[in-house]
Amino acid sequence: MPHKEEHSEFTPDQYPPFPEDYQFPTVELTTISLQKLEENDGPEKDRAFEAFKTRGFVYLNLSGTANGETISQGSNDVARGAEQTFALPLEEKEKYRPTNKALFGYKLVGATKTDKAGTPDTAEFFNISKNDMIVDDSKMSRQWPNVVLERKPLYAKYCRAAHSTGMLIMDMLADKLGIDREDIRQRHVLEEMAGDHIRMTRGPPRKSAEMPEIQTPSHTDFGTITILMNWLGGLQVWSESSRKAGPLEPDVPGEWLWVKPKRGCAIVNLGDAAVKYTNGVLCSGRHRVIPSPGEQGKYPRYSVVYFVRPCDHTKMKTLKGHSVPPADDQDEEGIEAKEWIYQQAIGLGSNHLGK
Numbered sequence: 001m002p003h004k005e006e007h008s009e010f011t012p013d014q015y016p017p018f019p020e021d022y023q024f025p026t027v028e029l030t031t032i033s034l035q036k037l038e039e040n041d042g043p044e045k046d047r048a049f050e051a052f053k054t055r056g057f058v059y060l061n062l063s064g065t066a067n068g069e070t071i072s073q074g075s076n077d078v079a080r081g082a083e084q085t086f087a088l089p090l091e092e093k094e095k096y097r098p099t100n101k102a103l104f105g106y107k108l109v110g111a112t113k114t115d116k117a118g119t120p121d122t123a124e125f126f127n128i129s130k131n132d133m134i135v136d137d138s139k140m141s142r143q144w145p146n147v148v149l150e151r152k153p154l155y156a157k158y159c160r161a162a163h164s165t166g167m168l169i170m171d172m173l174a175d176k177l178g179i180d181r182e183d184i185r186q187r188h189v190l191e192e193m194a195g196d197h198i199r200m201t202r203g204p205p206r207k208s209a210e211m212p213e214i215q216t217p218s219h220t221d222f223g224t225i226t227i228l229m230n231w232l233g234g235l236q237v238w239s240e241s242s243r244k245a246g247p248l249e250p251d252v253p254g255e256w257l258w259v260k261p262k263r264g265c266a267i268v269n270l271g272d273a274a275v276k277y278t279n280g281v282l283c284s285g286r287h288r289v290i291p292s293p294g295e296q297g298k299y300p301r302y303s304v305v306y307f308v309r310p311c312d313h314t315k316m317k318t319l320k321g322h323s324v325p326p327a328d329d330q331d332e333e334g335i336e337a338k339e340w341i342y343q344q345a346i347g348l349g350s351n352h353l354g355k
């Protein structure tokens with residue numbers, strides 16, 4: 001991008017390592033190779049299936065594949081774009097608030113409640129719609145700031161690579177469960193309108209040694225599968241997996257465990273739609289984001305998230321497959337994905353959403 005050199009606060013080369021300290025217990029996640037999945041490697045698929053049934057989170061090693069390279073390199077460029085976007089004046093960013101029951105655009109700091117007492121969150125998001133990035137400007141459904149428009153080719157390429165990577169994993173999971181791949185594929189057609197987006201996030205540096213502020217409250221992702229890139233600690237998963245989506249508080253006893261960022265890897269997790277399709281065989285792990293630990297907490301924290309979500313007008317219901325336990329809703333028509341996701345977002349305490 002032809003941008004003049006400016007002071008940058010996204011400086012991954014300067015970040016101190018994640019602290020090795022008993023105060024910061026980390027989760028052991030299985031590392032899966034995207035290259036091996038692309039090569040249809042049996043043992044790798046078995047390990048991935050197991051991880052998505054139990055914790056619902058894996059590290060995905062991105063090396064050795066074209067899509068992996070796009071995600072790995074592209075996420076740095078997206079984060080630089082994020083920095084420019086968040087640097088816009090607040091009045092300008094506020095012009096891009098979500099409308100029409102879609103979750104695209106700007107979420108300002110404090111728009112979400114992080115607990116029952118109503119404590120506001122501290123992170124800002126800018127959600128860039130996949131559908132608008134992959135079409136001509138004349139066909140876009142919303143306005144975007146110039147800092148986003150000038151990177152449209154980057155965002156389009158990133159969306160395609162992340163969507164395709166998510167679908168490769170969903171094909172593998174469908175095969176394992178005896179679900180017809182097409183039942184999932186037809187619900188995730190790239191060109192059809194969906195809630196898919198690149199979410200750019202920025203959380204402020206930590207204010208004090210205690211861990212006070214919640215950047216993103218406890219949640220499970222709403223969509224099908226999420227590809228996450230982050231450079232600093234801050235993401236935590238709940239130690240016990242739960243199959244029930246529910247707002248804010250974890251519903252089983254456990255503790256928060258840190259997810260250490262791993263170089264060259266994305267963090268991939270399933271969302272509630274994957275749980276719904278499989279009647280709870282697959283798991284969407286509960287997680288949250290707090291300020292980075294130790295010395296890392298002195299830096300603002302950026303992350304780049306891609307949410308693969310069901311197309312707006314597809315029906316949410318349990319799919320049929322030899323390893324999917326029968327459910328009451330299997331023969332029902334089901335609720336439309338756009339409405340289902342909107343309801344999940346409202347349930348999570350988001351109060352900035354346009355009706």
Ligand SMILES: O=C(O)CCC(=O)C(=O)O
Pocket residue numbers: 199201216221228230234235287288289302303304305
């Ligand atoms: O920033 C992160 O590491 C995770 C963000 C996240 O969980 C989300 O946006 O849903």
Ligand SMILES: [Fe+2]
Pocket residue numbers: 219220221287
């Ligand atoms: Fe999330």
